[in-house]
Amino acid sequence: MSNIYCSVNTCHYWDKGNICAANEIMVTSDNLAAERPDTLDAPNHAQFPTTPVDDCMATCCKTFVRKGSGDERLDGVKKTT
Numbered sequence: 001m002s003n004i005y006c007s008v009n010t011c012h013y014w015d016k017g018n019i020c021a022a023n024e025i026m027v028t029s030d031n032l033a034a035e036r037p038d039t040l041d042a043p044n045h046a047q048f049p050t051t052p053v054d055d056c057m058a059t060c061c062k063t064f065v066r067k068g069s070g071d072e073r074l075d076g077v078k079k080t081t
């Protein structure tokens, strides 16, 4: 997997140096992410429809989970560190 760099340090998967420590992430449109449940994430990537947008402001990381959420995470994504 390519390195993913991310500055969102309130995310469960964020690590120092602005590294994303998730073993996989799902990037999609803001609109679709708002519609779909937390259980639908990177492990289900093939189930996502394509989501064309016009600029980067309309995309987001659906894998974001607030740090400290612990067992409440439902996305099935694993931390690599």
Ligand code: SF4
Binding pocket: 004, 005, 006, 007, 008, 011, 012, 013, 014, 015, 019, 020, 021, 022, 025, 061, 062, 063, 064, 065
């Ligand atoms: S899961 Fe998304 S929001 Fe969280 S650290 Fe990785 S890229 Fe950033």
